[in-house]
Amino acid sequence: INRGASIKAGLWWRALVSVVTPAILGYVLFASFREDLQTPYGDYPTWMLATFGWGSAGAVAVLGFIIAFIPWRKGTSLEDPEAVRPETDTTSIGETR
Incomplete structure (x- = not known):
């Protein structure tokens, strides 16, 4: 974040992102969940x-x-297929082989 920003994000940003925001979202989630359990639907x-x-x-x-x-079956490849590997594809966009 700090590379392209004119205002540097410091400790306050980390505190907001890692503590304050999750705490508020957690409270809203559990309050909503509690309300849903207490009041029946229709x-x-x-x-x-x-x-x-x-x-x-x-x-x-x-x-x-x-x-x-x-587990995956034996012989199942988890690698990208050769056709979609960007490091081996030298064709430009719009160009045909």
Whole structure:
């Protein structure tokens, strides 16, 4: 940030970005979450909101966490294909080979 700025960001900037802003956002998130849990949505029964609302949201989060730890199959390359490597592509934009 300081390379191109006319006003140098110092300790106050780091404090705002690393402490103050996350604290405010965390408070807003938890206050909103608490309010959502205390007041039901429309005329839906609590069991339905818990099962199809919060239950499905929780299931997606847990499933995503589990899938992230499933190992890749042997032979699966995690490298970029040769055609999209910028260091080996000498063709200019708009030019055809």
